[in-house]
Amino acid sequence: MTHGPGNSQPPLEGGTLLEVIAARRDQMRPSDAKVADVVLAGPLAVMDLNLAGLAAAAGVSEPTVIRFCGAIGFDGYRAFKLALAGAVALGLPAENASIRRADTVPELVDKVFRRTISSLDRARRGVDLVAVEAGIGLILQASDLLFLGLGASGIVAQDAAQKFPLFGLPCQAPSDAHQQYMAASLATPGTVVVAISETAATAEVVRAAQAARAAGGHVIALTGNDGPLGQVAEVEIRCATFEDTDLFTPTVSRLAALVVIDVLASGVAVRRPPAAMERVGAMRERLSQIRAGRPKGGPAGPPATATDSTNHPASTKETTP
Numbered sequence: 012m013t014h015g016p017g018n019s020q021p022p023l024e025g026g027t028l029l030e031v032i033a034a035r036r037d038q039m040r041p042s043d044a045k046v047a048d049v050v051l052a053g054p055l056a057v058m059d060l061n062l063a064g065l066a067a068a069a070g071v072s073e074p075t076v077i078r079f080c081g082a083i084g085f086d087g088y089r090a091f092k093l094a095l096a097g098a099v100a101l102g103l104p105a106e107n108a109s110i111r112r113a114d115t116v117p118e119l120v121d122k123v124f125r126r127t128i129s130s131l132d133r134a135r136r137g138v139d140l141v142a143v144e145a146g147i148g149l150i151l152q153a154s155d156l157l158f159l160g161l162g163a164s165g166i167v168a169q170d171a172a173q174k175f176p177l178f179g180l181p182c183q184a185p186s187d188a189h190q191q192y193m194a195a196s197l198a199t200p201g202t203v204v205v206a207i208s209e210t211a212a213t214a215e216v217v218r219a220a221q222a223a224r225a226a227g228g229h230v231i232a233l234t235g236n237d238g239p240l241g242q243v244a245e246v247e248i249r250c251a252t253f254e255d256t257d258l259f260t261p262t263v264s265r266l267a268a269l270v271v272i273d274v275l276a277s278g279v280a281v282r283r284p285p286a287a288m289e290r291v292g293a294m295r296e297r298l299s300q301i302r303a304g305r306p307k308g309g310p311a312g313p314p315a316t317a318t319d320s321t322n323h324p325a326s327t328k329e330t331t332p
Contacts, residue, residue, distance in 0.1 A: 027133065028098040029054060032083055039082055045069040046079040054099050062088045130252045130263040131270065137251050138271070145246045146205075146231045147278040150178060154201030157223070158184040159191050159216050164207040167233075167268045171205065176291045177276040179283055188215040195219040198228025205231045205275075209264045211238025220244065233271055235264050 029051060036047045046069045050057050057065060065088075066073045080091040110122055150156065156178055160168035165186055172184035185191045192215070195204060204223040208216045211234035220230045220243045232244035241247040250271050252264045280288060 043079040134267040153203040156182040157204045160207035171272045174276040177280040195223040198223040198226040200227045202228035207233045209235040211240040
C-alpha cells in the first residue's frame with residue numbers, strides 16, 4: 012500500500028515515521044540505507060532539503076531517494092516530506108539507530124540512551140490520561156492491592172508492591188503463577204488488581220484477572236498492545252513503546268511500565284489526606300536513621316566486637332527494605 016501527496020501517514024506498525032525507518036533500515040538496500048541514515052541523523056535538516064539535496068547528502072542518486080520513499084510506504088518524495096514534518100512536530104525525534112557489533116562504547120551509550128529517552132517520550136505522549144485518572148480513582152477506593160505479572164512484567168509488579176507507603180494500602184505481588192491465581196480468586200469488592208502484561212495476552216495473568224473479576228474485585232490492566240487482558244479490565248492503561256526483535260536492542264517497555272506505576276503511586280499519594288503523607292515522611296526519616304546506624308526512639312544496635320572493629324573498620328552495609 013502506497014500513499015500519495017494527499018495522505019502523509021504510512022502504515023507505521025505502531026511506531027512513528029522515524030521509528031519505522033530505523034526498524035526497516037537493516038532490511039533496505041545499501042544505497043537506500045544511506046538515505047535512511049541521513050534522515051535519522053538529522054530529520055530537521057532534511058526538512059530543508061529538496062530531492063536533489065537529500066540525494067547529494069546521502070551520496071546516492073535521486074531515483075534511489077524515490078525508492079527509499081517507496082520502501083517506507085510512500086509513492087513520492089513530497090508525501091514523505093509531509094509525513095516527516097508531522098513526525099518532527101510530535102516532539103522529540105526518535106533516535107533509533109540500530110546497534111551493531113562494531114559499535115564502540117561511546118556509540119552504544121549514545122544509541123541506548125537516545126532510544127530509551129525517545130521511546131519513553133513516545134509513551135508519555137500516547138498514554139490515556141482519562142484511563143490514568145480512572146485508575147487512581149479505583150485505587151483510592153481500594154482496601155488492598157494485588158499486582159500481577161510474569162517475566163519482565165513480574166519485575167514491574169514486584170517494584171510496584173514496594174511502593175505500598177505511597178499507595179497507603181496493603182500490597183502483594185506473588186511471583187508464582189499459581190499463587191497469583193489463588194490471591195486473585197480471593198479478591199473482595201475492595202480489592203484492586205493491577206494486571207501487567209506488555210502483550211496483554213499472557214495467559215496466566217489473564218486467567219488471574221478473570222478470577223479477580225469473578226470474585227468481585229476490580230482490575231486495572233497495564234498493557235502495551237491490544238489483547239484479552241484489556242477486555243477483562245475495567246480500566247486499561249496502554250503504554251505503547253517502540254521495540255523490535257533485534258537481539259542487541261534493550262527493552263524499554265519495562266521502564267515505561269515502571270514510570271506508569273510511579274504516576275499511579277504519586278497520584279494516589281497526593282490525593283490522600285495530608286496526615287497520611289506526614290506519616291510516610293516520618294517513616295522515611297526513621298528509615299534513614301536506621302540506615303545510618305543512628306536510630307532514635309528505639310534500641311541502639313549491638314556493640315561492635317573486637318573482630319568487627321579489626322576486620323571491618325567503620326563499615327556499614329546498606330540494605331534495601
